Amino acid sequence: MISVNGLTKRFGKVTAADDISFEVAAGEVFGLLGPNGAGKTTTLRILATLIEPTAGTASVAGLDIRRESAAVRRSIGVVNGGMGLYDRLTGREILHYFGRLYDLSRERIDARIVELDKLLDLGETLSRKAGGFSTGMKQKIVIARAVLHDPPVIFFDEATSGLDVVARRAVIDFVRNYPSEERAVIYSTHVMSEVEELCDRIAIIDDGALIAEGTAASLAERTGADNLEGAFFRLVRSGAAA
Amino acid sequence: MRLPTVWHLTKKEILSTFRDRRALISNVVIPLLLMPVVMLGLPRVLGGIFESEAVSLTPVAVEGAEFLPEAMTGLLELSLIELRPVDNVESAVRDGDVSTGLVVPEGFDAQLESGEAPSLTIHTLAGNMQSELATGKLNAAIGMYRQQLVTGAITAAGLDASVLEPLRIVTMDASTEQQRSSGMFGWMIPFFIAMWALMGGQMTAIDATAGEKERGTMESLLVSPVSRFEVVIGKWLATMLFGLMASIAAISGYLIGGAIMDRVSATAEESAADSFSMVMGGSLTISPQVLIELFLSAVLLTAFISALLIAISMFARSFKEAQSYIGPLSIVLVIPAVAMQFRDFFDLGVVQYLIPILNAIIVMYDTVRGDSNLAGLAVTWISLAVFTVVLLLFAYRNFKREDVIFRT
Numbered sequence: 001m002i003s004v005n006g007l008t009k010r011f012g013k014v015t016a017a018d019d020i021s022f023e024v025a026a027g028e029v030f031g032l033l034g035p036n037g038a039g040k041t042t043t044l045r046i047l048a049t050l051i052e053p054t055a056g057t058a059s060v061a062g063l064d065i066r067r068e069s070a071a072v073r074r075s076i077g078v079v080n081g082g083m084g085l086y087d088r089l090t091g092r093e094i095l096h097y098f099g100r101l102y103d104l105s106r107e108r109i110d111a112r113i114v115e116l117d118k119l120l121d122l123g124e125t126l127s128r129k130a131g132g133f134s135t136g137m138k139q140k141i142v143i144a145r146a147v148l149h150d151p152p153v154i155f156f157d158e159a160t161s162g163l164d165v166v167a168r169r170a171v172i173d174f175v176r177n178y179p180s181e182e183r184a185v186i187y188s189t190h191v192m193s194e195v196e197e198l199c200d201r202i203a204i205i206d207d208g209a210l211i212a213e214g215t216a217a218s219l220a221e222r223t224g225a226d227n228l229e230g231a232f233f234r235l236v237r238s239g240a241a242a
Numbered sequence: 243m244r245l246p247t248v249w250h251l252t253k254k255e256i257l258s259t260f261r262d263r264r265a266l267i268s269n270v271v272i273p274l275l276l277m278p279v280v281m282l283g284l285p286r287v288l289g290g291i292f293e294s295e296a297v298s299l300t301p302v303a304v305e306g307a308e309f310l311p312e313a314m315t316g317l318l319e320l321s322l323i324e325l326r327p328v329d330n331v332e333s334a335v336r337d338g339d340v341s342t343g344l345v346v347p348e349g350f351d352a353q354l355e356s357g358e359a360p361s362l363t364i365h366t367l368a369g370n371m372q373s374e375l376a377t378g379k380l381n382a383a384i385g386m387y388r389q390q391l392v393t394g395a396i397t398a399a400g401l402d403a404s405v406l407e408p409l410r411i412v413t414m415d416a417s418t419e420q421q422r423s424s425g426m427f428g429w430m431i432p433f434f435i436a437m438w439a440l441m442g443g444q445m446t447a448i449d450a451t452a453g454e455k456e457r458g459t460m461e462s463l464l465v466s467p468v469s470r471f472e473v474v475i476g477k478w479l480a481t482m483l484f485g486l487m488a489s490i491a492a493i494s495g496y497l498i499g500g501a502i503m504d505r506v507s508a509t510a511e512e513s514a515a516d517s518f519s520m521v522m523g524g525s526l527t528i529s530p531q532v533l534i535e536l537f538l539s540a541v542l543l544t545a546f547i548s549a550l551l552i553a554i555s556m557f558a559r560s561f562k563e564a565q566s567y568i569g570p571l572s573i574v575l576v577i578p579a580v581a582m583q584f585r586d587f588f589d590l591g592v593v594q595y596l597i598p599i600l601n602a603i604i605v606m607y608d609t610v611r612g613d614s615n616l617a618g619l620a621v622t623w624i625s626l627a628v629f630t631v632v633l634l635l636f637a638y639r640n641f642k643r644e645d646v647i648f649r650t
Binding site: 037045048049050051054063070071073074078080085086087088089093098100101102103129146186202226 | 247250254257259302459462466467647
């Protein structure tokens with residue numbers, strides 16, 4: 001579903017992503033784990049066609065990110081912690097606004113809102129203006145907006161950042177319950193417990209480079225650590241030492 | 243470019259701005275009310291002050307009042323000047339006790355009698371409007387007394403007083419009614435149109451660009467399948483609509499004020515306030531042709547200013563940063579508008595119709611005065627349209643730059 005080959009991104013002298021390659025199959029939740037500034041967001045922005053890679057290529061839902069960028073954007077949904085909402089619009093207006101950008105009919109948008117209301121408990125967020133939302137309410141609409149067009153690929157980039165414990169749990173439950181056989185998810189975070197709970201496979205990124213890939217158990221076994229956190233620190237330290 | 247998508251983007255910006263009460267007040271209410279107040283209320287207030295100064299008693303500090311001839315004192319009183327004897331005229335004026343003063347030298351009356359041509363000294367405050375009005379009144383009264391003396395001397399010499407005026411000068415106003423009614427301050431009309439196009443559009447432009455970046459909504463918009471060109475055009479259209487709305491509100495306010503003024507003038511005798519209002523351009527009647535020319539120029543100027551606003555505010559990281567970039571733009575509008583006061587002194591030929599903003603202000607000023615010419619209008623409109631397209635392409639180019647979009 002997602003194929004990344006030698007993806008590299010340089011901003012002047014800084015290499016934000018260095019020859020990154022991985023594959024994500026349909027039905028899989030793939031974790032990108034790394035400290036802040038490791039290159040996770042840059043990688044996801046390239047896959048979302050927001051920025052162009054300096055080298056390498058990738059395909060998302062079978063579409064080339066360079067040649068078919070508009071079709072790629074139609075096939076993805078992006079949720080991140082920093083994504084805001086239009087304060088003067090209600091949740092329903094925001095969803096209609098984005099739904100129309102995906103060429104969804106008014107009826108289709110309303111039907112999806114009913115489905116997502118059941119899944120995310122949107123409730124009063126639909127009729128209230130976003131300016132008065134709590135962070136948890138905001139994140140519900142951000143998720144609904146990202147999956148409104150039912151995309152086959154979803155990117156979560158630090159999606160629980162800044163959320164309280166209840167809102168964070170709502171996001172995690174959504175990721176766990178939402179993927180289906182036909183859908184691929186990339187879940188980017190620096191929180192070990194979220195990766196352990198959600199991801200089928202994990203890629204550890206540090207200083208722009210992918211330094212290890214596998215299941216949480218295989219990474220622990222490979223490094224001789226007791227758990228993913230121990231494996232992560234051993235891998236990052238050995239990467240830094242190298 | 244998909245026009246329904248562009249309109250969908252524009253509609254969202256319109257809805258968002260309309261729900262911002264501050265934007266509505268600054269885009270519609272203020273220009274609608276401010277124009278009548280500035281163009282009509284202010285002249286009437288100032289005219290009222292002038293009128294009141296003319297009919298009320300004006301205090302004048304005086305040293306040596308006892309040396310004034312009785313006839314002259316009578317004439318000063320008749321001219322509603324109240325002489326207030328003081329020890330030091332200069333300090334009385336400087337301290338603000340009175341706004342003007344008169345020093346009469348010792349033996350002034352005797353010197354006059356003997357034909358020695360004595361001097362009177364008037365103390366005034368430069369740059370003080372009240373002092374200038376009082377000094378003018380004092381000068382006029384003294385001038386009348388001098389005229390009486392000269393006429394008396396001429397008659398005593400056996401000559402006719404008409405020898406003082408061997409020729410007469412008659413000045414005829416060659417300006418058209420439209421030029422006269424546009425007044426000396428007709429330049430304020432294009433200035434206000436340009437200013438409100440800027441002020442009305444800036445909130446939408448900033449909110450739709452730097453505001454989107456600051457809120458974090460820009461990224462979610464750009465991961466949707468909408469093209470960046472459609473986004474630029476959608477945001478520009480919304481900016482233009484609000485700029486135009488503010489300009490139209492300002493012009494409507496002006497026309498409403500003009501209509502009220504006409505009604506008031508029709509029922510009252512012409513007073514100093516009415517004539518001052520006329521000078522300000524407060525009684526301008528705008529014909530349908532003038533209105534169409536003004537509207538087209540305003541639309542194209544607003545299109546240009548909106549493109550400029552989008553191009554500039556896109557660079558900013560935040561709302562505040564965008565405001566600091568856009569602030570100096572008002573200076574760019576003020577300079578050519580103020581230069582219109584000296585319109586009679588410069589004519590840059592076709593060049594003046596090629597420079598955006600300057601050209602629009604010139605043609606709108608000429609239109610208001612009934613002096614517009616089709617060639618000038620055509621060159622201006624084409625120039626504004628071309629520069630708008632160039633700015634939009636520039637904005638689009640920047641909108642594709644990663645360092646601009648992710649500059650937060």
